[in-house]
Amino acid sequence: MPEAVALSIDQVTKKFGGLVAVDKMSFQLKEHEVLGLIGPNGSGKTTMLNLVSGMLRLTSGRIELLGKNITGRSASGINRRGLSRTFQLVRMLPSMTVAENVAAGGVFGFRRYWNEELERRVNYMLSHVGLGDKAMMPAATLTYIDQKRVELARALMSDPKVLLLDEWLAGLNPTEMKIGINLVSGLRFEGRTIVVVEHHMGAIRSLCDRCIAMNSGAKIAEGKPSDVLSDPEVIRAYLGEDDA
Amino acid sequence: MKRWELYGLLISIFGFTLAALLPLVNTGYALSLGVTIAMYTVLSTSWALFSGPTHYISLATAAFFGLGMYAVGIGIELLSFPVLIGIAAIIGAVLAGFIGLATLRLSGVYFVIFTLGLAELIRQLVTWVQTTMGASSGLYVITDINEKIIYWQLLGLAAFVYLIGWWINRSRLGFALRIIGNDEDVAKHSGIPTATVKVLLFMVSGSIAAATGAIVAPRWTYIEPTLAFSPMLSFLVVIMALIGGSHRLWGPILGVIPFTLVWDLITAKFPNQTALMLGIAFLLVVYAIQRGFAGLGEKYWGKFKFWRDFNA
Numbered sequence: 001m002p003e004a005v006a007l008s009i010d011q012v013t014k015k016f017g018g019l020v021a022v023d024k025m026s027f028q029l030k031e032h033e034v035l036g037l038i039g040p041n042g043s044g045k046t047t048m049l050n051l052v053s054g055m056l057r058l059t060s061g062r063i064e065l066l067g068k069n070i071t072g073r074s075a076s077g078i079n080r081r082g083l084s085r086t087f088q089l090v091r092m093l094p095s096m097t098v099a100e101n102v103a104a105g106g107v108f109g110f111r112r113y114w115n116e117e118l119e120r121r122v123n124y125m126l127s128h129v130g131l132g133d134k135a136m137m138p139a140a141t142l143t144y145i146d147q148k149r150v151e152l153a154r155a156l157m158s159d160p161k162v163l164l165l166d167e168w169l170a171g172l173n174p175t176e177m178k179i180g181i182n183l184v185s186g187l188r189f190e191g192r193t194i195v196v197v198e199h200h201m202g203a204i205r206s207l208c209d210r211c212i213a214m215n216s217g218a219k220i221a222e223g224k225p226s227d228v229l230s231d232p233e234v235i236r237a238y239l240g241e242d243d244a
Numbered sequence: 245m246k247r248w249e250l251y252g253l254l255i256s257i258f259g260f261t262l263a264a265l266l267p268l269v270n271t272g273y274a275l276s277l278g279v280t281i282a283m284y285t286v287l288s289t290s291w292a293l294f295s296g297p298t299h300y301i302s303l304a305t306a307a308f309f310g311l312g313m314y315a316v317g318i319g320i321e322l323l324s325f326p327v328l329i330g331i332a333a334i335i336g337a338v339l340a341g342f343i344g345l346a347t348l349r350l351s352g353v354y355f356v357i358f359t360l361g362l363a364e365l366i367r368q369l370v371t372w373v374q375t376t377m378g379a380s381s382g383l384y385v386i387t388d389i390n391e392k393i394i395y396w397q398l399l400g401l402a403a404f405v406y407l408i409g410w411w412i413n414r415s416r417l418g419f420a421l422r423i424i425g426n427d428e429d430v431a432k433h434s435g436i437p438t439a440t441v442k443v444l445l446f447m448v449s450g451s452i453a454a455a456t457g458a459i460v461a462p463r464w465t466y467i468e469p470t471l472a473f474s475p476m477l478s479f480l481v482v483i484m485a486l487i488g489g490s491h492r493l494w495g496p497i498l499g500v501i502p503f504t505l506v507w508d509l510i511t512a513k514f515p516n517q518t519a520l521m522l523g524i525a526f527l528l529v530v531y532a533i534q535r536g537f538a539g540l541g542e543k544y545w546g547k548f549k550f551w552r553d554f555n556a
Binding site: 053054055074075076077079080084085087091092093094095096100103104105107108109110112114154158 | 416419420422423425426427429430431432433434435436437438
């Protein structure tokens with residue numbers, strides 16, 4: 001039986017004045033699928049994620065989450081319908097502890113917890129991402145990889161149907177990168193539905209079922225990661241006309 | 245209930261009981277000072293309910309307070325005083341709702357300027373209405389409500405504010421406010437309807453400020469816009485809350501008591517130097533005690549705990 005469509009993007013366009021940041025993008029994400037979104041800097045990947053998560057309003061087009069139209073919905077409304085995300089630049093709640101940072105994702109979202117249930121869920125998520133012993137630490141004092149873990153745990157707290165990871169592996173050193181890839185691989189094996197925006201091609205190859213390449217706001221290639229990454233147009237987009 | 249909450253409750257009950265006895269001991273200067281302290285305690289604490297966790301600095305307190313006063317000034321011949329306090333609270337909540345819907349998508353300095361401008365606009369509007377339609381520039385509030393009753397009413401309202409604050413801090417609403425204050429985008433992407441939460445809390449805060457204005461109205465006998473909508477009131481409330489520490493429910497009162505005592509002394513002895521004191525107080529908050537006396541106390545208590553644990 002074919003998997004149901006979790007996320008459907010139809011002719012989505014975003015203009016900032018005269019600049020077309022996303023140009024008639026269309027794609028679908030099936031349940032339990034991990035989709036990679038790649039492209040050079042400024043190609044519109046993060047803008048695409050911001051449109052899906054409700055951080056930005058579409059200029060035109062339609063987005064459906066689990067068959068329901070979420071076009072023009074607020075970020076909070078979309079989150080409550082089952083979509084969570086991490087941010088390109090990690091965003092901690094600096095005056096809160098690690099446990100409170102993680103708890104923030106599970107009180108108002110798709111699934112909601114409170115009191116003992118919340119405590120149990122936070123403890124579970126913290127140990128899941130390897131932060132079990134740091135629950136009471138101020139979040140602002142954590143290392144970069146640990147802050148990334150907190151953000152991931154926060155996004156997973158409400159057990160979302162779709163997870164958007166915006167350059168979650170960026171800025172990690174090689175050792176941290178291995179830890180990070182293992183963590184995201186773990187999510188894949190749990191059967192989560194994920195959109196991964198990433199520059200690390202090794203991670204795209206090992207994590208994604210399918211991959212979409214963007215350039216200048218438009219889709220230039222779609223398919224298996226190995227096919228997309230060897231596509232001449234994708235290579236040209238990354239390296240430029242002369243070097244390709 | 246946790247142990248520290250029980251201690252807090254017992255200390256609060258003791259404090260309120262002690263404070264309630266003041267009119268039985270002194271009905272002169274001390275009671276008058278008590279009314280001022282109780283008034284600013286209610287205003288600063290209710291201001292901090294919203295502005296403390298969200299960091300949205302509102303300078304609209306005078307607008308709510310003044311409307312509460314005018315509700316009593318206009319209705320005192322027609323309705324009973326408790327009903328007027330209720331009406332004032334509703335007016336405050338409605339006005340805060342409108343301001344919230346219009347401005348809470350703004351943040352930072354834009355919100356501050358808007359709230360200050362709005363309070364001034366309402367003051368000018370009331371002045372214009374009174375001078376063009378009324379016979380005088382103010383209203384008389386002649387009642388048999390004395391300072392003793394005003395004091396007890398303010399004390400009751402203060403207890404109500406602390407109860408609401410305690411409940412909010414324990415609730416999902418309080419948690420949502422803290423998340424909003426840390427990072428509004430994270431809050432939105434965690435499912436929090438940020439605009440609704442902020443408007444709701446702003447309405448609570450505005451409603452309490454208006455009720456305070458209504459309770460205090462009989463104290464002044466004659467109210468006029470320059471007095472009721474004084475921008476100085478908005479600034480004083482902010483500075484007292486910040487000096488005390490707006491991140492804690494019990495923080496503002498730590499600023500209200502010393503500030504009111506010093507302010508009272510300055511206005512009596514050096515009436516021309518009040519602005520200077522306000523300036524010094526702002527500098528103190530910005531440069532020395534960003535988290536107020538409450539933050540300072542917590543810092544030293546933390547050090548003390550470390551020293552105590554170290555020597556244990």
